[in-house]
Amino acid sequence: EKIHNKKKVSFWWTMGVNQSYEATRTAEAIINICFLIKAIGKEGCGPNSLTGQCNAMGSRLYSAETCLFAGRKFNSESDRKIISDILEIQDEIIPTRATLAFNEIIEKVETKDIKGLWIIATNPMVSYPHNTLMENFNSKIDFLVVQDIYYDTETAKEADLFLPTTTSLEKEGTFINTERRLGAVQKVVEPPEGIKSDYEIILEIGKALGLNDKLKLDKWKTPKDAFNLMKAISEGMPCDITGVEYDNLKNSNGVQWPLRYKENLENDYRILFEDYNFYTENKKGKFIFEAPQEYPEIPNEQYPFYLITGRGGVGLWHTLTRTRNMPIVQHTYPKEDYLLINQQDADALKIKDEDLVLVSSKNGNCNIKVKISDEVVVGQVFISMHYNVANRLTDSLYDPYSKEPSYKYATVSIKKI
Structure with a gap:
């Protein structure tokens, strides 16, 4: 009743919600409240998940971890054709499912189903839950590659091959932050001699593996080339960025998606869902919920x-x-x-x-x-x-x-x- 009677209500949460055994349903419960009191599509209102990375939204829309680029679906023939046509690759190269989850990767290392692992910019020797499983990790895997800006992390010390990479001040590209805003990463200083960006390392290893023709890697020469490919793939999707020009992002306030081809950017700050039409077939929002689950471990005599x-x-x-x-x-x-x-x-x-x-x-x-x-x-x-x-x-x-x-x-x- 207290929040219902307010003109503006916004909800903000951090990892106490997101790093939980019921993270998804808890976040959805907060979103359900926003639906109930119409705290969506209004200035100063809405559900806001605060994450620690500047590219929190960019990685979700374009990393192909849980969906194909720009939110396209693995099982959609039309989505797959759009991607294969733009990238000029064969359909069978495109994955048919989401990538393995973090824990599934480690479990498959334990069972020897994964024999080589390439870890980029993370330190699971410390950050993996129940990390005693990570002890003697190098002995469980045939070849461990770590790519990072730091050579002294606990994980990097275990690597068979360490790939040093540049910092954000030594490279260029784009990111999408939590308010849907595309921003430019601009090179401020030159990297040390011989140090390459993550982008260059991945691209050059692809070429060294003989994938240049199969994956048409010449289309991916620079971060700008990659941006333009992702831009073309976004056409017609909720995150359509066909109206965004890579070079115009530099020294700007950034651009929120969507910005469609030939669409004028009249306002630097735009609100989604003002018309209360959502990205569903009937344009209506959906309440998603289930009964709360009891945490499987509660204090007892042994662990009080x-x-x-x-x-x-x-x-x-x-x-x-x-x-x-x-x-x-x-x-x-x-x-x-x-x-x-x-x-x-x-x-x-x-x-x-x-x-x-x-x-x-x-x-x-x-x-x-x-x-x-x-x-x-x-x-x-x-x-x-x-x-x-x-x-x-x-x-x-x-x-x-x-x-x-x-x-x-x-x-x-x-x-x-």
Whole structure:
């Protein structure tokens, strides 16, 4: 009733929703509320998922992880023909299904169904849930390639082949942020000699594998060429960008999709669904819901505490790859992680600040120092996600729809060492 009576309502959420065993249905529940109170298609209203990457939407629309380029469908003959005609490739080259999910890839490495793995710009030795599965990972796979701007990540150190790549300041391209805005990445400095961009590395390996003619790689010489191919594929789709010119994105405020061919950009900021027509056959929005599922693991006598994980501070980022060497971070944050625990629980366990404890879950264990804090409530403890600690304890439990790991939660026991 409180939100229904407001003129403008917007909902914002971060990884506490998205990294959950019911992430998809939770996000849809928020969207359902927006439908109920007509908080969609209006300025200052709507559901907003905040993700940590500048190209959050670009990767969803154009990476072909869960759909073909621009939201086209694997099982649509017309969509497949449009893509094969524009890229000038044979239909059988186009995948027939979504890519394997993160956990499925690791599981297939374990079973030897995947013998070679190429990891780009991520550090799963630390970030994979229940990451004790990643121990001795190099011995489980025949050939591990890591492509990154950092050579000292835990995963890069395991690589058989390390491919150094440029930073965003040393290359060009485009991205699409969370408000549908296409922006330009512009080269500010030249990269060190011999260092190539991700784009160049992938393109040149394709050529080295003899795929130049089969995939028509000459059509992909530059990021601008790739943009124009993706632009052509977007025609007629919700994210139609046929009216966007690559060179015009530079030094601009960016352009929100859709912008169709010969369509005038009258406003820098445009709202979708003002007419309440949606991307469905009957133009109506759909309520999607199901009964909430009970979390399969609740505290018990063996593991009596809820473990919550999350960001340890504003200066810390993911597995510390970007931030560990920054002087301000080194001076502000400890070099090792802490377990935050409420004073009442600490008293019951007879532990005090800086004591070393053994934290155990059904997935693994770790030794960690204690910090007593009123930021956590009785029965809950907190470990940040950045150091190689929390994911020794988290569950390998996944949302059934998005396959997002349930990073934020596990049940644990605590014992003073």
